[in-house]
Amino acid sequence: MRKFIVGSRRSGLAMTQSRQFIDSLKSHYPDMDIEIKEIVTKGDRIVDVQLSKVGGKGLFVKEIEQALADKEIDMAIHSLKDVPSSMPEGFTIACVPEREDMRDAFLSNNKVHFKDLPAGSVVGTSSLRRGAQLLAMRDDIEVKWVRGNIDTRIKKMESGEYDAIVLAAAGLKRMGWSDNIVTEYFDPESFIPAIAQGALGIECRSDDKELIEMLQKVHSDVDATCTSAERAFLKRMDGSCQVPIGGYAAYEDGELYLTGLIMPEDGSEQYIVKKSHQDPDTLGNLVADEMERIGAKDIIDRINESL
């Protein structure tokens, strides 16, 4: 049998995700010959500036696609929220495994809840979406940018540089850190997560039929459908990490719903649209249509023009 190489970023989270995914794949294919190769991406090298400023879609994925094309690796395990909404020719997200917790987690020194933070408290985040939603709830706090891997961010909070930080629950849970360090989880219906937060996307070459077939064993239809609705919305809004945009799809009583979010960076306005449709692509477009109708798309166009 052929040997498979998994490309992974070097961060603790990326390596953990890759190992956990390989374990789940091996539970179906015990004899599978598979190993990890580390790839250093541009997003990993730039650690000293606000990421949304250097930005560009897919800061983390370009080098990985080069390695796939060169057949240095056969698949890459991505956090699906870091994967641009359109795939370049020749590559495909062949599988979306079962999604981890999609919520945002609030961590604070002394476990003070968000609503109880004293005025002037400093909350760290690297996401415009999180920053805008925090400011919409509390205009008396300060949002400050924080970068680095999740353990670095937690240390910066503990050292007192920040009173609190917001991180994806999924990353914490995958690292096995959640229970003791999280103060509270934000409800995804009111604090809208990033598009595809908590989901992985397994990328491979579109012509690698053997691997694509094997990956079906660890694919979740439900989570693939939900994240495609979210990504269809993102694609239409042509949002990147430079724009405060969120989206969260889930089944309620057997019906597929998508809640979309668009905000200006300062949190002064909040556009939330929730719709239902059985087809994820149509659903993403319905939410996008409504966002255009109510003028929310103008916020994105304005931000994109200023970049």
Ligand SMILES: NCc1[nH]cc(CCC(=O)O)c1CC(=O)O
């Ligand atoms: N943007 C960085 C990133 N990409 C994926 C995760 C966490 C795992 C996930 O959301 O799937 C994180 C860290 C964070 O946002 O706290």
